[in-house]
Amino acid sequence: MLYQSIVEATELPRIIRLERNVYGAVFSLMKLLPARFMIDRAEDNGALTPQTTVIETSSGTFGLGLAMVCRMRGHRLRIVGDPAIDKNLRARLRGLGAEVDIVESVGRTGGYQRARLDRVAELCEQYPDHFVPGQYDSKDNPNAYGHAAELITATLGGADCLVGPVGSGGSTGGMASFLRLAEPDMRLIGVDTHGSVIFGMPDEPRLVRGLGNSLMPANVQHDAYDEAHWVNAAETFRATRELHETRSLFMGPTSGAAYLVARWWAARHPDAKVVVLMPDEGYRYQDSVYSDEWLRENGVRQDELPARPQLVGAPSSAGTGWSYTEWGRRTLTDVLSGDSSGRGLVAAGAAI
Known part of the structure; x- marks a missing residue:
């Protein structure tokens, strides 16, 4: 095939x-499967255009899946992660064209996940034309x-x-x-x-x-x-x-x-x-x-x-x-x- x-x-x-x-x-x-599916749906419904920045929180494989899909489709991607993203994964994400933000301190509640989500919200203000796949809540x-x-x-x-x-x-x-x-x-x-x-x-x-x-x-x-x-x-x-x-x-x-x-x-x-x-x-x-x-x-x-x-x-x-x-x-x-x-x-x- x-x-x-x-x-x-x-x-x-x-x-x-x-x-x-x-x-x-x-x-x-x-995580390639939901990453590709989410990007497909966003492109189909107009939420994701060539000018849109994809922003997502991930410390592992969903971020990598998104980076692979976005690289193939030509979309700008910003991944918000934490220190769990080891240097090899960071290098691979950046090699695929993703910008990687590392949150160094935990939130008052919810640990690194909350701190990462707070950073995503800040980036959404910075990039008015954005799309957040939202692996934790998107159907x-x-x-x-x-x-x-x-x-x-x-x-x-x-x-x-x-x-x-x-x-x-x-x-x-x-x-x-x-x-x-x-x-x-x-x-x-x-x-x-x-x-x-x-x-x-x-x-x-x-x-x-x-x-x-x-x-x-x-x-x-x-x-x-x-x-x-x-x-x-x-x-x-x-x-x-x-x-x-x-x-x-x-x-x-x-x-x-x-x-x-x-x-x-x-x-x-x-x-x-x-x-x-x-x-x-x-x-x-x-x-x-x-x-x-x-x-x-x-x-x-x-x-x-x-x-x-x-x-x-x-x-x-x-x-x-x-x-x-x-x-x-x-x-x-x-x-x-x-x-x-x-x-x-x-x-x-x-x-x-």
């Missing part, structure tokens, strides 16, 4: 069998995953369970909404990390990048999820290394966390077809996740993974290790208020 650009050639995943009933939707750069983010869902359906005939990391909420929520058109009972499992507000924990510093959030993205539709898991940094990095060592898949840490959860759930449901989202490759993490020295320096080197997560009754009981709760397609308010209308929460601390 002849592709017209690298974006077209790499935006969709490869479907790879990882276990007897576990299939990976393995992306080189998953074009989840809507972008229709083609990927079609690929999964065409390849596997659908899925009984979808497992994926949650950052903006776009990929898991969007993919599930399309897959559930054919399989309404398909389970959706969201994978988060400790210190993220997405599934009800307090905001705290996080070592895992690309997973979780300090602010609640509007694109997280809580009532779409059947389970929520929290995987800590050491577990995430060990699972990522194990994915490489056992399956030769050189992926980022969000993929490792999702794989850990998917493998466990699939073993307990051997007749279910499980699809796990793996968002990006591991090249950005060679000096961190794949470095024994870095892991030791940060106190997150771990040789073995827990055999199972701890089942808890509420986010406040999640502790510091891999744990999960039966979310039951409820709203965040219902979960945090201990709603027990027909889907009561299990007793905190119970394990299976």
Whole structure:
């Protein structure tokens, strides 16, 4: 097949069998898909013209996806990031023509995410003709995953369970909404990390990048999820290394966390077809996740993974290790208020 650009050639995943009933939707750069989709929609509706400046907040792969698309289309791009953007990624963004603003201090609330959004607002005043894709709240983010869902359906005939990391909420929520058109009972499992507000924990510093959030993205539709898991940094990095060592898949840490959860759930449901989202490759993490020295320096080197997560009754009981709760397609308010209308929460601390 002849592709017209690298974006077209790499935006969709490869479907790879990882276990007897576990299939990976393995992306080189998953955020290319919503980046291209958002730019398409903006061009189509006139929000983005050759004179328009694209402004977006990102500390990772969405910024890279936007830079690739904007370079191919000839659009000016300003990315607002934070110190998590390592020097190699900064160089690549600038090589693609993006201007990179680094926010050096955190906001009073919401951490770097709030500080970055405040800087985006300042730049919007500076550039009256601007377009902000808005990965955290634009419905074009989840809507972008229709083609990927079609690929999964065409390849596997659908899925009984979808497992994926949650950052903006776009990929898991969007993919599930399309897959559930054919399989309404398909389970959706969201994978988060400790210190993220997405599934009800307090905001705290996080070592895992690309997973979780300090602010609640509007694109997280809580009532779409059947389970929520929290995987800590050491577990995430060990699972990522194990994915490489056992399956030769050189992926980022969000993929490792999702794989850990998917493998466990699939073993307990051997007749279910499980699809796990793996968002990006591991090249950005060679000096961190794949470095024994870095892991030791940060106190997150771990040789073995827990055999199972701890089942808890509420986010406040999640502790510091891999744990999960039966979310039951409820709203965040219902979960945090201990709603027990027909889907009561299990007793905190119970394990299976």
